[in-house]
Amino acid sequence: MANLSLKNVPQAIVESQIWKSIFRHGYTMNRRNRLLAITNNVFYHILPTKISKYGVRMRFHWGAGIITFYLFLILTFTGVLLMFYYVPTVPRAYYDMKDLQHVVPFGNILRNMHRYGAHAMVFMVMVHMARTFYTSSYKPPREFNWVVGVILLNFTFLLSFSGYLLPWDQLAIWAVTVGTNMARATPLIGHEGPFANLIGMKVNNDIRFALLGGTTVGSATLLRFYVLHCIGFPIILTIFIVVHFWRVRRDGFSGDVPVRE
Amino acid sequence: MATTEKSGKTEQAARRAARSVPTASSERFELTWPYFMYTIVICFLLTTIVLWVWSMVAPAPLEPIADPNRTPNPSKAPWYFVGLQELLVYFDPWIAGVALPGLILGGLMAIPYIDKNTHGIGEYNYKDRKFAVWVFSLGTVFWFLLIIIGYFFRGPSWQWYWPWENWEIHKESHVVTHSWSLLGGSLFLIGYTAVGLIIPVLIPYLIGPRVKPASWIKKFCDALQEFYEKRGATIYTIEMLLLLTMLGIPVKMILRLYFNVKYILEIPAINLNI
Amino acid sequence: MARAAGALSAEEHATRRRLLSFLGWGSFVSFFSGVTIGSLRFFFPRILYEPSQQFIAGKPEDYQVGEVSTRMKKEQRVWMIRDQMGIYALISVCTHLGCTPIWHSTENRIKCPCHGSNFLVDGQNVAGPAPSPLFRAAISLDLAGNIVVDKSQKENQPGKRDEPPFILPLS
Ligand code: HEM
Numbered sequence: 200m201a202n203l204s205l206k207n208v209p210q211a212i213v214e215s216q217i218w219k220s221i222f223r224h225g226y227t228m229n230r231r232n233r234l235l236a237i238t239n240n241v242f243y244h245i246l247p248t249k250i251s252k253y254g255v256r257m258r259f260h261w262g263a264g265i266i267t268f269y270l271f272l273i274l275t276f277t278g279v280l281l282m283f284y285y286v287p288t289v290p291r292a293y294y295d296m297k298d299l300q301h302v303v304p305f306g307n308i309l310r311n312m313h314r315y316g317a318h319a320m321v322f323m324v325m326v327h328m329a330r331t332f333y334t335s336s337y338k339p340p341r342e343f344n345w346v347v348g349v350i351l352l353n354f355t356f357l358l359s360f361s362g363y364l365l366p367w368d369q370l371a372i373w374a375v376t377v378g379t380n381m382a383r384a385t386p387l388i389g390h391e392g393p394f395a396n397l398i399g400m401k402v403n404n405d406i407r408f409a410l411l412g413g414t415t416v417g418s419a420t421l422l423r424f425y426v427l428h429c430i431g432f433p434i435i436l437t438i439f440i441v442v443h444f445w446r447v448r449r450d451g452f453s454g455d456v457p458v459r460e
Numbered sequence: 461m462a463t464t465e466k467s468g469k470t471e472q473a474a475r476r477a478a479r480s481v482p483t484a485s486s487e488r489f490e491l492t493w494p495y496f497m498y499t500i501v502i503c504f505l506l507t508t509i510v511l512w513v514w515s516m517v518a519p520a521p522l523e524p525i526a527d528p529n530r531t532p533n534p535s536k537a538p539w540y541f542v543g544l545q546e547l548l549v550y551f552d553p554w555i556a557g558v559a560l561p562g563l564i565l566g567g568l569m570a571i572p573y574i575d576k577n578t579h580g581i582g583e584y585n586y587k588d589r590k591f592a593v594w595v596f597s598l599g600t601v602f603w604f605l606l607i608i609i610g611y612f613f614r615g616p617s618w619q620w621y622w623p624w625e626n627w628e629i630h631k632e633s634h635v636v637t638h639s640w641s642l643l644g645g646s647l648f649l650i651g652y653t654a655v656g657l658i659i660p661v662l663i664p665y666l667i668g669p670r671v672k673p674a675s676w677i678k679k680f681c682d683a684l685q686e687f688y689e690k691r692g693a694t695i696y697t698i699e700m701l702l703l704l705t706m707l708g709i710p711v712k713m714i715l716r717l718y719f720n721v722k723y724i725l726e727i728p729a730i731n732l733n734i
Numbered sequence: 735m736a737r738a739a740g741a742l743s744a745e746e747h748a749t750r751r752r753l754l755s756f757l758g759w760g761s762f763v764s765f766f767s768g769v770t771i772g773s774l775r776f777f778f779p780r781i782l783y784e785p786s787q788q789f790i791a792g793k794p795e796d797y798q799v800g801e802v803s804t805r806m807k808k809e810q811r812v813w814m815i816r817d818q819m820g821i822y823a824l825i826s827v828c829t830h831l832g833c834t835p836i837w838h839s840t841e842n843r844i845k846c847p848c849h850g851s852n853f854l855v856d857g858q859n860v861a862g863p864a865p866s867p868l869f870r871a872a873i874s875l876d877l878a879g880n881i882v883v884d885k886s887q888k889e890n891q892p893g894k895r896d897e898p899p900f901i902l903p904l905s
Pocket residue numbers: 260262263264265267268271324327328331334336337341344345346347348349350351352355440443447451452453454
């Protein structure tokens with residue numbers, strides 16, 4: 200008890216059994232511990248323990264994939280918070296947005312971040328795709344991860360599109376009216392598409408009807424898009440992101456091994 | 461001009477050796493912890509700062525409440541779909557809204573399987589993959605060009621307004637569009653596809669033997685021939701059809717904007733209007 | 735070697751095993767395809783809670799010849815148009831992708847804000863991407879002399895759209 204001064208507190212904490220049971224390896228300047236810091240952590244062990252100095256530069260990877268992923272995390276966080284105030288019904292949705300803007304504490308910045316974050320994510324996913332194209336990262340053995348990437352691109356669009364309806368303002372309803380009416384023009388499964396009349400497609404049995412839950416964009420549509428936006432698409436995107444990261448690890452980062460000779 | 465497989469590989473190896481950081485030896489590698497973590501954390505921090513400041517200074521738009529009886533004039537999609545919205549002006553919904561996006565996504569997914577060129581993995585290499593880089597860049601630029609047209613050059617009634625023109629001043633337009641005849645349309649489309657598909661293959665055989673060996677025309681012919689032979693008939697056809705589809709879009713846009721052509725080919729019976 | 739009575743040959747055994755395997759996998763596959771089809775069917779509601787498609791649009795005297803009236807547009811999304819022949823109700827849903835077009839009296843045209851389709855007052859599509867003319871709704875008089883418009887019944891083909899019930903003949 201003698202040397203119980205404030206100076207010793209941090210060390211006492213770091214050396215306590217509780218701390219050590221959680222963090223196995225201190226940040227000591229030794230190579231072994233640094234490797235173990237990666238491999239022994241459930242979140243980090245998807246990363247390799249070392250990366251080539253060539254590939255690790257921002258100039259090579261532009262940070263685009265990392266930022267896209269981080270934006271997805273921000274969107275998940277802000278989105279879950281928004282769900283505490285937003286009710287997906289026609290009488291309430293729009294006024295809940297107004298409340299978020301004007302009366303909910305920090306509601307406006309939360310909403311802004313969610314909205315701008317979505318725009319930024321769409322942009323960054325395109326930038327990331329361009330980067331992987333220009334570094335030929337889609338070539339063997341990474342062909343499949345490029346395909347997974349295109350699927351991610353697609354679901355990023357779907358996520359943005361489904362979220363766009365939720366504020367229930369004029370931008371929302373017309374974007375979704377036009378977007379879902381393209382579905383009715385799909386060949387075979389949309390009632391105005393080519394050959395659809397051959398299999399008896401009508402306004403109330405085609406793909407658009409299932410998407411809208413009715414014949415016009417209305418309360419059923421709002422609920423459907425809400426469920427897809429908050430649960431369906433994020434889960435699918437998460438699954439594919441997991442596969443994507445796993446494949447980056449298994450196939451090797453292209454900046455690590457420029458060419459297999 | 462045409463590098464052979466072998467000399468290309470050697471050059472690439474030389475370039476890689478010349479780069480300060482060659483590939484596999486361990487002193488060329490950096491520990492993830494903590495050095496790569498810095499990169500990640502910096503990306504996260506910068507993103508947070510940018511997004512936070514952006515959200516503080518610019519309120520996100522919220523228009524009046526949804527009203528199915530009134531569409532704002534003009535009504536624009538979010539920026540990443542404005543290109544699609546602009547496409548919808550020129551093509552029927554099932555083409556612009558379903559077939560073309562499907563082809564774009566399908567074409568993107570097919571890239572690794574139709575681009576058999578193994579050069580340039582893990583480096584910014586333009587020299588050995590000029591065609592691929594050009595096509596991808598052209599597609600990207602064109603996509604953003606559509607977005608810019610839709611966003612900045614379209615005003616009320618989705619009419620063409622220059623950015624300096626006032627939307628309040630109503631622009632009258634009495635345009636009437638018309639379609640081409642079935643014969644003219646089919647000839648045009650067949651001709652377009654045939655020229656695009658066959659001419660690049662024919663040029664080396666027709667013109668190649670008749671020009672001086674060192675002339676640029678000869679080099680051009682050789683390049684075309686190599687282009688075809690590297691790919692083989694199937695992949696060549698797939699690639700060219702995708703490319704011709706992409707290049708066909710601005711063709712139709714010009715025909716519509718300058719010549720008021722509604723459809724090049726019109727077959728309403730099977731909903732095939734191009 | 736002598737076999738015990740009743741035991742199966744390898745061949746017979748294989749047949750039975752194949753049958754059981756077929757039945758097993760068959761029921762597995764058919765069950766899950768049933769579930770898939772059921773889940774898909776689930777997304778097609780049997781009952782809709784959408785507003786009625788019929789409404790009353792005043793009396794014939796309320797409309798002047800040559801007028802494109804927007805009085806019903808705010809609530810019902812139709813223009814009431816009276817020409818020499820009679821009154822028709824032009825549904826203001828763009829035949830392209832469903833936006834609400836706007837009537838511009840100075841140009842004598844109906845134009846759509848979404849992709850710029852142009853229509854004439856009779857509904858004919860003349861420019862822009864719209865693939866077909868605007869629809870006219872069924873229109874009739876009730877016993878009290880009110881105009882009744884029924885948007886669930888509609889027609890846009892020249893000829894058919896100029897005959898009752900898609901026009902209310904007045905002289
Ligand atoms: C939700 C969207 C996406 C996320 C979160 C994501 C994330 C990542 C991350 C973190 C990496 C590691 C390398 C880096 O940061 O550049 C990566 C690599 C990769 N990504 Fe994505 N990505 C997404 C979408 C896409 C798309 C749209 C494509 C292409 C169509 C794509 C293709 C690839 C490829 C080929 C690699 C391997 C790169 C290499 O080894 O150099 N990804 N992705």
